Amino acid sequence: MKAIQDYYAPEMSHCFGCGNRNAAGYQLKSHFHGSHAEARFTIDRQYSGGFPDYAYGGIVASLLDCHGIAAAAAFFQQAQGKTLDSGEAVPRFVTGSLKVDYKRPTPLGVEIRLLGKLRSIEGRRVVVELELLAGEEVCATGELLAVQLKG
C-alpha cells in the first residue's frame, strides 16, 4: 500500500521528516485507512532526550507534525469524494499550529505507532487529532491545524 507522502508532488517531497526525496531524512510513511491514518516508525538511539533511553521532545513533535499533515491531505481528498490514487496531485498542506502533550517518555529502538483522526474540515483548514503509541501506551497526544497551500 502506497504511503500518503508518496502521492505528494515531487517538488514538494523534500521534507526531512517525510519526503521521499530527502535521503538524509526520516522518510516517515503514513497510510490512510478511511477512518484514520497510521504510521509506524522506530526512533534511532541517537535521537535521545537528556537521558539516553528515551526520545527527545523534538522528534516526537516532528513525527506528529509530518503524520498530521499527511493525514490532513488524505482526509481532505476523502471529503472531496476523491481517492489518493485518482491520478490528480494530492493537495499539499502546511502546519498552521501544532500542540503536543507529552504523557510519558517515548522509547527508542522499538517500533512506535502514530495515529491521526479527523476533527474538522473548514475550507482549506483541516484539524487532526494525533496519538503516538508504544505498544498500547499513549506516550504523546497532539492536535494539528493544517492549512492547504494555495496553488
Place this chain on the structure above:
Amino acid sequence: MKAIQDYYAPEMSHCFGCGNRNAAGYQLKSHFHGSHAEARFTIDRQYSGGFPDYAYGGIVASLLDCHGIAAAAAFFQQAQGKTLDSGEAVPRFVTGSLKVDYKRPTPLGVEIRLLGKLRSIEGRRVVVELELLAGEEVCATGELLAVQLKG
C-alpha cells in the same frame, strides 16, 4: 558566557537537540539574560520542509522545545534566588506540553534567534513564551509547559 545547557548534570546531557554529550545532535546553546533567554542557531539545508529552501516544521518545534526547557531551568533558578553558576546542579525540566504557531516559513542556512520569556512559575511547573525570529521577522511563536524532574 557558558550556556544554560552546559550546567545540566552530565548524565542528563544526552539530548539530541541540546546535549553537549550528543555528538550527532544540534547542540543548541541558550544563554540567560535575566529578563529572557536567547539562542542563535543556523539550520542546515538538509532539514528542509516539502520545499527545499525552508525548514520543516519538526525542527522549528525541536529548537523551541530545547530552548524553552533551558529557559525554564534558568528562570526557576532565578526565582529561587540562585544563579546558574552557584555550583549546585541546575534542576532539569522535561516538556509537559508544547504549542507552536507557525507564522511564516523559517529560512535555512542563515542565523536565526530563539527568545524565551517567563510567563509563570507554580511549584515545579514553569510556563515559557517563545519566539523564533529570522532578522526582525517572527517565523514562529510557542508556549511551553516545563515540569521539573523529581530528584
